[in-house]
Amino acid sequence: KAGVTQTPRYLIKTRGQQVTLSCSPISGHRSVSWYQQTPGQGLQFLFEYFSETQRNKGNFPGRFSGRQFSNSRSEMNVSTLELGDSALYLCASSLGERYNSPLHFGNGTRLTVT
Amino acid sequence: QQQVKQSPQSLIVQKGGISIINCAYENTAFDYFPWYQQFPGKGPALLIAIRPDVSEKKEGRFTISFNKSAKQFSLHIMDSQPGDSATYFCAASRYTGNQFYFGTGTSLTVIP
Numbered sequence: 062k063a064g065v066t067q068t069p070r071y072l073i074k075t076r077g078q079q080v081t082l083s084c085s086p087i088s089g090h091r092s093v094s095w096y097q098q099t100p101g102q103g104l105q106f107l108f109e110y111f112s113e114t115q116r117n118k119g120n121f122p123g124r125f126s127g128r129q130f131s132n133s134r135s136e137m138n139v140s141t142l143e144l145g146d147s148a149l150y151l152c153a154s155s156l157g158e159r160y161n162s163p164l165h166f167g168n169g170t171r172l173t174v175t
Numbered sequence: 176q177q178q179v180k181q182s183p184q185s186l187i188v189q190k191g192g193i194s195i196i197n198c199a200y201e202n203t204a205f206d207y208f209p210w211y212q213q214f215p216g217k218g219p220a221l222l223i224a225i226r227p228d229v230s231e232k233k234e235g236r237f238t239i240s241f242n243k244s245a246k247q248f249s250l251h252i253m254d255s256q257p258g259d260s261a262t263y264f265c266a267a268s269r270y271t272g273n274q275f276y277f278g279t280g281t282s283l284t285v286i287p
Contacts, residue, residue, distance in 0.1 A: 065218070094275075102279065103181075103264065103277050103279040103280050104266075104275075104277035106274050106276070117273060117274040157273065163209065163221050167218050
């Protein structure tokens with residue numbers, strides 16, 4: 062079974078621009094979560110989608126948004142980029158039918174904001 | 176506020192030794208505690224997980240010890256090998272949500 066696929070692997074953007082990251086979950090997984098990983102903060106939860114609906118949301122500003130499509134694929138958008146948004150963005154999928162389903166992570170998208 | 180506190184930040188262990196990483200939490204609603212292993216350039220991978228109805232879970236060389244009253248749990252890696260060199264994250268979640276709270280990670284180096 063193919064794992065979680067994230068594209069692109071690397072992105073370089075300028076302050077003020079916006080960016081869209083993509084995630085294809087493991088086949089059959091209906092839950093997709095997004096995490097921001099930075100050296101000082103570790104992994105911080107952004108949001109989770111299940112069956113095209115946002116089910117949980119972390120404490121990030123409204124510039125961070127996401128969506129999920131009917132095939133469970135998900136996108137994350139960050140508008141008006143700031144230098145502090147530079148991070149590794151990880152997508153994780155899980156079966157999601159019940160809570161506490163193990164997360165399966167992709168290899169992430171490394172975003173650099175200059 | 177960090178909901179799951181992890182220590183140490185880094186750890187160096189001799190091959191064959193025992194690696195111990197500790198985590199503590201405050202929210203008594205947490206009821207699922209996984210550990211993840213992350214190699215450079217890769218996403219975290221689930222290593223082992225425990226629920227609070229048991230005090231210990233062992234899978235191969237990896238053991239989770241759980242102390243519900245102290246709100247602490249730890250990962251023990253027995254017979255540590257150079258291939259275990261990675262960053263380890265503890266995490267916790269509530270049954271009523273699929274949101275995981277992660278510790279800040281421990282960089283483990285196992286020297287031959």
